[in-house]
Amino acid sequence: MTQSQTDLRNGPDVNGLFGAFGGRYVAETLMPLILDLAREYEAAKIDPAFNEELAYFQRDYVGRPSPLYFAERLTEFCGGAKIYLKREELNHTGAHKINNCIGQILLARRMGKKRIIAETGAGMHGVATATVAARFGLQCVIYMGTTDIERQQANVFRMKLLGAEVIPVVAGTGTLKDAMNEALRDWVTNVDSTFYLIGTVAGPHPYPAMVRDFQAVIGKETRDQLQAQEGRLPDSLVACIGGGSNAMGLFHPFLDDTSVEIIGVEAAGHGIETGKHAASLNGGVPGVLHGNRTFLLQDDDGQIIDAHSISAGLDYPGIGPEHAWLHDIGRVQYTSVTDDEALDAFHKCCRLEGIIPALESAHALAEVFKRAPTLPKDHLMVINLSGRGDKDMQTVMHHMEQSQQEKH
Amino acid sequence: MSRLHTRFAQLKEQNRAALVTFVTAGDPGYDTSLAILKGLPAAGADVIELGMPFTDPMADGPAIQLANIRALNARQNLVKTLQMVSEFRQDNNDTPLVLMGYFNPIHKYGVPKFIADAKEAGVDGLIVVDMPPEHNGELCDPAQAAGIDFIRLTTPTTDDVRLPTVLNGSSGFVYYVSVAGVTGAGAATLEHVEEAVTRLRRHTDLPISIGFGIRTPEQAAAIARLADGVVVGSALIDHIANAKNDQQAIDGVLSLCAALSEGVRNARK
Numbered sequence A: 001m002t003q004s005q006t007d008l009r010n011g012p013d014v015n016g017l018f019g020a021f022g023g024r025y026v027a028e029t030l031m032p033l034i035l036d037l038a039r040e041y042e043a044a045k046i047d048p049a050f051n052e053e054l055a056y057f058q059r060d061y062v063g064r065p066s067p068l069y070f071a072e073r074l075t076e077f078c079g080g081a082k083i084y085l086k087r088e089e090l091n092h093t094g095a096h097k098i099n100n101c102i103g104q105i106l107l108a109r110r111m112g113k114k115r116i117i118a119e120t121g122a123g124m125h126g127v128a129t130a131t132v133a134a135r136f137g138l139q140c141v142i143y144m145g146t147t148d149i150e151r152q153q154a155n156v157f158r159m160k161l162l163g164a165e166v167i168p169v170v171a172g173t174g175t176l177k178d179a180m181n182e183a184l185r186d187w188v189t190n191v192d193s194t195f196y197l198i199g200t201v202a203g204p205h206p207y208p209a210m211v212r213d214f215q216a217v218i219g220k221e222t223r224d225q226l227q228a229q230e231g232r233l234p235d236s237l238v239a240c241i242g243g244g245s246n247a248m249g250l251f252h253p254f255l256d257d258t259s260v261e262i263i264g265v266e267a268a269g270h271g272i273e274t275g276k277h278a279a280s281l282n283g284g285v286p287g288v289l290h291g292n293r294t295f296l297l298q299d300d301d302g303q304i305i306d307a308h309s310i311s312a313g314l315d316y317p318g319i320g321p322e323h324a325w326l327h328d329i330g331r332v333q334y335t336s337v338t339d340d341e342a343l344d345a346f347h348k349c350c351r352l353e354g355i356i357p358a359l360e361s362a363h364a365l366a367e368v369f370k371r372a373p374t375l376p377k378d379h380l381m382v383i384n385l386s387g388r389g390d391k392d393m394q395t396v397m398h399h400m401e402q403s404q405q406e407k408h
Numbered sequence B: 001m002s003r004l005h006t007r008f009a010q011l012k013e014q015n016r017a018a019l020v021t022f023v024t025a026g027d028p029g030y031d032t033s034l035a036i037l038k039g040l041p042a043a044g045a046d047v048i049e050l051g052m053p054f055t056d057p058m059a060d061g062p063a064i065q066l067a068n069i070r071a072l073n074a075r076q077n078l079v080k081t082l083q084m085v086s087e088f089r090q091d092n093n094d095t096p097l098v099l100m101g102y103f104n105p106i107h108k109y110g111v112p113k114f115i116a117d118a119k120e121a122g123v124d125g126l127i128v129v130d131m132p133p134e135h136n137g138e139l140c141d142p143a144q145a146a147g148i149d150f151i152r153l154t155t156p157t158t159d160d161v162r163l164p165t166v167l168n169g170s171s172g173f174v175y176y177v178s179v180a181g182v183t184g185a186g187a188a189t190l191e192h193v194e195e196a197v198t199r200l201r202r203h204t205d206l207p208i209s210i211g212f213g214i215r216t217p218e219q220a221a222a223i224a225r226l227a228d229g230v231v232v233g234s235a236l237i238d239h240i241a242n243a244k245n246d247q248q249a250i251d252g253v254l255s256l257c258a259a260l261s262e263g264v265r266n267a268r269k
Helices: A028-045 A048-062 A072-078 A097-110 A124-135 A146-151 A153-161 A176-189 A207-215 A217-230 A245-254 A321-329 A339-353 A359-374 A389-407 B003-013 B030-039 B062-073 B078-090 B103-109 B111-121 B133-138 B140-145 B163-167 B190-203 B217-224 B234-241 B246-266
Strands: A021-025 A068-070 A082-086 A115-120 A139-145 A165-169 A194-196 A236-241 A261-269 A285-289 A291-296 A333-338 A380-384 B018-024 B047-051 B097-101 B125-128 B152-154 B174-177 B208-211 B229-232
Touching: A021 A285, A021 A321, A021 B133, A028 A048, A028 A097, A028 A176, A028 B152, A048 A097, A068 A217, A072 A082, A072 A339, A072 A359, A082 A217, A097 A124, A097 A194, A097 A207, A097 A245, A115 A124, A115 A176, A124 A139, A124 A153, A139 A146, A139 A176, A146 A153, A146 A165, A153 A165, A153 A389, A165 A176, A176 A194, A207 A217, A207 A245, A207 A321, A217 A245, A217 A380, A236 A245, A236 A359, A245 A261, A245 A321, A245 A380, A261 A321, A261 A339, A261 A359, A285 B103, A291 A321, A333 A339, A333 A359, A339 A359, A339 A389, A359 A380, A359 A389, B003 B018, B018 B030, B018 B062, B018 B208, B018 B234, B018 B246, B030 B078, B030 B246, B047 B062, B047 B078, B062 B234, B078 B097, B078 B103, B078 B111, B103 B111, B111 B140, B133 B140, B152 B163, B163 B190, B174 B190, B190 B208, B190 B217, B217 B229, B217 B246, B229 B234, B229 B246, B234 B246
Parallel strands: A082 A380, A115 A139, A115 A194, A139 A165, A236 A261, A236 A380, A261 A333, B018 B047, B018 B229, B047 B097, B097 B125, B152 B174, B174 B208, B208 B229
Antiparallel strands: A021 A291, A068 A082, A285 A291
């Protein structure tokens, strides 16, 4: 393929739309805040002082750049493509989430906000938010579904250690979407004091674009690092997708490079055909939720269906609107892997590379195990290892015990 | 003349405010909900807001969240909600009925079909919480073209700069959400409401209804002295939540409605 330049990186338009997706579908109480946030963000983005401070915290606090690591043993095992891991799990707090949190907390401070709220699924965004709130001395309230609290207790404790208040959300299935509803209710109630630090590339404009911009450091570094190590662009990129922030961060700087094949991996849970999954693009249809038009898991009446994934971070019935658009225009391929496939990849990564990946990232790895063996040895494949698996010990242990019992 | 326009004009002549009641369609089940709906006008409701259940009511407090869950558990859906309006219209042709909810079920139903079916059923207006004027082309404009009013929420955060944007394309009445928060939250002070009404009057001739946090006949009467309409929802719904059986739910809602109505009717005497 040629290196023809297109303009896929210019979105969204002034109304926050990526094609037919995105927008600002929020209650009127929030509209003035969202318009204000968009103005503040546009100003900050081009302010050299803001960018210098952001770069400083990315380097000395988060620990960037994260390494681009040649995974020699994974490559040998697969026997095909040359596999590189973008080591986002080495960031402070153990995942890519902090990239966005540092950006938004600097913006919150610039706007004079004193109170930070956030939703969290796996707890990684909650931990990253609690971390930056502690660093800047701001009050922090985290909404987390009761199901997620149960399966991510270590992260709940971490948030509390960092001084955050963790509010359990019992509504719905007690997962990420319910936490997001409750955070929106808090925001609508505390409009003057509060900054809502959304953790993924979803929600009303400007969040999808803003979170993407803060995460795009992943792709920009990857580009430079691979150039230094291999002297060229990657042939393919692979990342897991719940809301889609780690994927968008890796993908965005490469969208106009038509030679780069881009693959997003959704969580198929027990299998898309079972209905128990979190694959909004592969198993959903367009709709409007949480401030944006995007692909959603929903029934014939437009009621939202609860997502299912072994990975709490992917357990969301929607997806960022820019992904919905990239799916629509066919620039990015969106595939899916099941809980079992992700677990298998999780174990392989532990044994082959001595890296315990987050279950979220294990979904991307599972796709690599399917894809890499079929590709030539000069094919350069970059996988976003978006988080570390320490938080998932309980879930994996539980699952191993269950499969032991099933064997007996 | 739309039913909303006619009703507010009549009440203005009588020098009293409208009692606007909110219940969720299908809560706690279709038949009971329909009995409540049919009983509301006789119990003194001047305008009826009927909630379209949704799994993720982001702007609602616990009372209406639970009402949504009860209705959905009883298999309420948008088709049945429109059917409920049709059944209501069989013996009521003058009480304005406004559907209130979130956009996704309408989006899934299909906007053109929804507007046609809502008109056919006898719906007079729509309040769609997550549909700001920035997205007027998707629902507000086609609804109004079909003769269905589109009622906007204005809030304490809607400043003078934004108000014209919000009011542009509003019809029927203006719903002032008196506190920044979710439904069922604490009430605003009367001073705040009075100021807000004065401010809104500078921008619009539409009737102004005040909602959020109004629970008692006394509160309703106080608001009725200041505004053209008083909206009560969560307090009515609490009678459904606390009822031991369906008859109690019906009686509880309708007796509170009657008491609120008396408060509103006597407010300016």
